[in-house]
Amino acid sequence: MSSSSGIRGIRRKKSSLSEVKIAIIGAPGVGKSALAVRFLTKRYIGEYDHQSETRYKHEILVDGEPVLFEICDTCPKLETDMPLSDTIIWADGFILVYSITDRGSFNYIKLVKQYIIDVRQQHYDKTGTTNSSGTFAPMVLLGNKGDMVHLRQVATEEGEILSKDFDCYFSEVAAADQVSEVAEAFLELCREVHISRRKNKTSLLNRVLGNKSGLRSYSRGKSDTVFSKD
Ligand SMILES: Nc1nc2c(ncn2[C@@H]2O[C@H](COP(=O)(O)OP(=O)(O)OP(=O)(O)O)[C@@H](O)[C@H]2O)c(=O)[nH]1
Numbered sequence: 001m002s003s004s005s006g007i008r009g010i011r012r013k014k015s016s017l018s019e020v021k022i023a024i025i026g027a028p029g030v031g032k033s034a035l036a037v038r039f040l041t042k043r044y045i046g047e048y049d050h051q052s053e054t055r056y057k058h059e060i061l062v063d064g065e066p067v068l069f070e071i072c073d074t075c076p077k078l079e080t081d082m083p084l085s086d087t088i089i090w091a092d093g094f095i096l097v098y099s100i101t102d103r104g105s106f107n108y109i110k111l112v113k114q115y116i117i118d119v120r121q122q123h124y125d126k127t128g129t130t131n132s133s134g135t136f137a138p139m140v141l142l143g144n145k146g147d148m149v150h151l152r153q154v155a156t157e158e159g160e161i162l163s164k165d166f167d168c169y170f171s172e173v174a175a176a177d178q179v180s181e182v183a184e185a186f187l188e189l190c191r192e193v194h195i196s197r198r199k200n201k202t203s204l205l206n207r208v209l210g211n212k213s214g215l216r217s218y219s220r221g222k223s224d225t226v227f228s229k230d
Helices: 032-041 085-090 103-127 156-166 180-209
Strands: 018-026 054-062 065-073 093-099 139-144 169-172
Touching: 018 032, 018 085, 018 103, 018 180, 032 054, 032 065, 032 093, 032 139, 032 180, 054 180, 065 180, 085 103, 093 103, 093 180, 103 139, 103 156, 139 156, 139 180, 156 169, 169 180
Parallel strands: 018 065, 018 093, 093 139, 139 169
Antiparallel strands: 054 065
């Protein structure tokens, strides 16, 4: 497998493809690469050595529609390293991963979530621009290494509570031995990105037409959108 490699499958006009950029974020060693490789190839690679961020492209049908995923596998060296600002601004959505066997990696997620929100907001305040997801950051939360229950340090309920706080999808998974459960998390994030985009478009329409009480098809997510600042 090569990064940013050609996309297999049916070729079509690029304009008809939805493109969704996903950053996988988590403390060192939680299984970010294993999850990415699972989703991309359905295989499990136990030791995946890379020293910097790696990006992949992968086309897949989501609910019958073709989607081009761009996936950024981030690579923090220390548990105190936050993701690169460029990556945070680039991404349409985030897979936040901790390991159920590593309490520190769970604490990392709490810090990094706020950091992502702050960086995206600061970028918007400075430039007035965002990507298509707006300042809102669609996320899913994964507790990886679910096969290692005997070494568990983070209870399932703690993940559930955090995901309620984040208002996002949550699942405990095991990149080591699950395929469809891992894929479902990526698909769910893709759906959230599409919802967020529709919300942004609706906000723009309302703003342009001066119709603030207009279309309200979106209810998920607490954060504001790019067009909320009047
Ligand atoms: N038991 C078990 N081990 C896993 C699982 N996922 C990943 N690992 C192991 O955890 C270690 C780290 O996995 P990586 O995928 O390299 O983790 P990473 O988060 O990409 O690591 P960095 O790139 O160093 O930040 C490897 O030894 C993997 O084999 C899992 O679901 N279960």
